[in-house]
Amino acid sequence: MLAFAVAVTFSSASAQTVFRSSDTHPDGYPTVEAVKYLSDLLKERTNGRYAIEVFHSGQLGEEKDVIEQAQFGVIDMIRVSMGPFNNMVPETIVPSLPYVFRSTEHMRKTLDSEVGDEILAAFEKHNLVALAFYDSGARSFYNAKHPVKSVADLKGLKLRVIQSDIFVDLVNALGANATPMPYGEVYSALQTGVIDGAENNWPSYESSKHSEVAKYFTLDQHLIVPEILAISKATWDKLTPEDQKIVRQAAKDSVKKQRELWEAAEKTSRAKVEESGTQVVEVDKQPFIDAMKPVYDKYLKTPEMKALYDRVQAVQ
Template sequence: MKTLTATLLATVALTGAAAAQSCEVTLRASDTHPEGYPTVVAVERMGEMLTERSDGRICVEMFHSAQLGEEKDTIEQTQLGVIDLNRVSLGPFNNIIEETKVFTLPYIFRSTEHMHQVVDGEIGQQILDEFQNHQLVGLTFYDGGSRSFYNSQKPITSVDDIEGMKFRVMQSDVFVDMVEALGGNATPLPYGEVYSSIQTGVIDGAENNWPSYDSSGHYEVAPYYTLDQHLMVPEVLTMSQASWNSLSEEDQQLIREAARESTPIMRELWQAREAESEQAMRDAGVEIVAEIDKQPFIDAMGPVYEKHVTSEKLQDLVSQIQAVE
């Protein structure tokens, strides 16, 4: 770990040297998505706000395209203070911060609007506050779209079609159990290994949103996409607690404000990107199953909720989410 940390620090220091020369504080930001992706652009915009409002003292140096590693690795590096800012899906946090599980439960959100009401309100703040117990600061939530299944074998038109199929999932027990509950075989894999794993038959498919399905090129090897929309998992922007503690209260407040203000920017970009990617996939000839009865999928999730919503705190959070109009 020490060697890895030293290597990452050296890499980041060299790449961010120019920015560091002109700024008192250079915040190193990581994202697995490529340049131009809505989450990447949102953090870059946040950086622009910080530079302007701090009179050039604070800069953000973005490392996109998993330059600093896949999400599981970057979470650890952010906890250690090697990475300052990190945009990550909530899925990989499930095994670290128990409370994040409620936002990754299948069909917990009725719609995108319902999700926004939840994550932008008191419930969302409760979840963000939990990060402070894990060497992290939770800053804001971004959209991750609705996730659906895609594969290389056949159109999925019902739960029965999933029986025996191998699907990549994020490294989250909730995701694993969701696929198992539907009769499939879940295979946790880093995002960067999905394309080759489908291509070589290690897995039959995966599950994700339109922009990720498009930008990753997964549609080239898995041309069947089913809009079951089993998950609407928010993305979260976190900061290293060590990096946070090194700043003044005034600078901490600047970062919180800029992070929150980057959220509507990200959502606007996301909506446009989602529509663009969906059309691109249709134009590419992807076979899309748009009309599907979701109720059997929802009914199959009973064991997932029973297994993962066990504590009184989680049960209360689920009840609060379901009560939000």
């Protein structure tokens, strides 16, 4: 699938085995650069036996598609948002809930603990081996209609969301109309008025050029959802136990690099869009948090979900 030549950033021609890795984001984006860094670590630690070819900008498909391709072994590796996994891997639901993390520091401490390891382990029965969590910052709303200064200002707005039930329920609970849509279609949908707005982090808002067509950015930070870096189980099972250990450790070691790149990108992207005329609106988050009660009631029904939520909250 997609075996023809496409533009990738790649310098691993000498490697014996080259993993094909997919990312929806453009070249230079922190997740793309982190996987390139992971490739360098693998080349170094396996004496050039393994490397990674990064297909950025959605060249191999949108996130939902590449998850399926990785499950079938068509793609070796994927970097995907956690949202699309919610209906497949129940353990991803709790870290995808709105306002579940008090801060980026809380999110990182949680995912670097045993709680994070258990969530990663849950992917294996779905033909994927989740290797690490990457940062994707806090997600906030932006729109082309008017400044959103309160929950009431969201009423009736058509907002694009990731193809995930939690995202749909979150937006609907705030009185807006959730419109699930692949990431690659958002710019034209904003431009043509098919949707009024969307929600994402600073680097995505800037690199996707959504800031050109939706100038009102509301800093409500409703989600701090990590990204998943995973390898196809079909690819994983071909590796020796020793090589599996090297790949897993290199993926973990790439997290520090990705976080550094992320923090720098957030600052740069925010400065760029503010300079270009984006109006940033600060809000009182409490009314947004209060509106999430039906979302929590729906997704924390089982003892297992409640227990996982409590463990997340207990991380200090």
